[in-house]
Amino acid sequence: MDTPAALGEFLRTRRAALRPEDVGLTTYGGQRRVPGLRREELALLAGVSTAYYTRLEQGQSVNASDAVLDALARALRLSPDEHAHLRNLARPGRPAPRAAAGRPARVRPGVRRLVAALDGIPALVLNHRYDVLDWNPLGHALTAGHLAADVPHRAAARPNTQRMLFLDPHVRDLYPRWDLESRRAVSALRLAAGEHPDDPALAELIGELTMKSPEFASLWARHPVRACVSGTKEFHHPLVGPLTLTFELLRVPVADGPRQALLTFSAEPGSPSEAGLRLLATTLEPAGAPGPEGAVAPRVEHDRQGPTVR
DSSP: OOHHHHHHHHHHHHHHTOOGGGGTOOOOSSOOSSSSOOHHHHHHHHTSOHHHHHHHHTTOOOSOOHHHHHHHHHHHTOOHHHHHHHHHHHSOOSOOOOOOTTOOOOOOHHHHHHHHHOTTSOEEEEETTOBEEEEOHHHHHHHHTTSOTTGGGSGGGOOBHHHHHHHOHHHHTTOTTHHHHHHHHHHHHHHHHHHOTTOHHHHHHHHHHHHHOHHHHHHHHTOOOOOOOEEEEEEEETTTEEEEEEEEEEEEOOSSSSOEEEEEEEOOTTSHHHHHHHHHHHTSOOTTOOOOTTOOOOOEEEETTEEEEO
16 A cells, blocks of 8 residues: 555545534634645644645655654644554554465464364454454354355455455345444444554455445545444344344454454344344254255244244
8 A cells, every 4th residue: 555645635524524624723704725734724724834745645754753643633623543544554563464475374383273163153264454364153144155265365365354345246235224334344444444554465366356346546645533432333144034133353463474363243132133043043054964965944024023933
């Protein structure tokens, strides 16, 4: 990723989002040629010269001080995630850990055992690009049951949750609130791109999505930034119908490579969604036991009390 260019884009989008009256500046009429704050107005608010801010926005100044970045963050009213992203773009420091050349990312055996032991809890292990490195049977059935269960264990075929969201119609249909999920996905990728500016595979993923998905390209141009580490997701699963699940994204320390994360889903106890997850679990084949040829998944009907098997 071109970090200086990304810094300029980020500053311009945030500057355009603020009006002078939002930050206590007085305007004296007349048509403004730019949306939001002018460069000189932002420089005034941040206590820096217009010339210095212009160089920063144009990518001609590197290693801005903490004081300057903090002042810009305050003036632009950045969130903590946006503030951290600004630092990554303005002062790229030590390169983020990278996997050894030619060696695909691996999940520690202990983490694999933990994922497998999460009975009744859909779980996936993701890397910083949101490639799926591992999942348990319920995590597979919930998020990508149309794919082979072993694809995370084949490095060249690993699914990517962000790519599937934009380019796989099966996955897109899972989310009745797809607009919300797409904004979350782009926000998370923006953070990852700031943290890993020298990752060619991440840059390739972003380029692919920009070329193949106009919706992604439009969202990416807005430069949204947010760490989506917890919240609620709504699904409309083809087997068990509507589900409302809480997700948690927990970082997994990795000694010799980029970070990994454990993504889990859970339902409110006693809710129809909890019943739906239990029902989804009944559709899974026992480990190591292939289903009979021509087997048909149970037919599921839905009512206000939740899903039932017929």
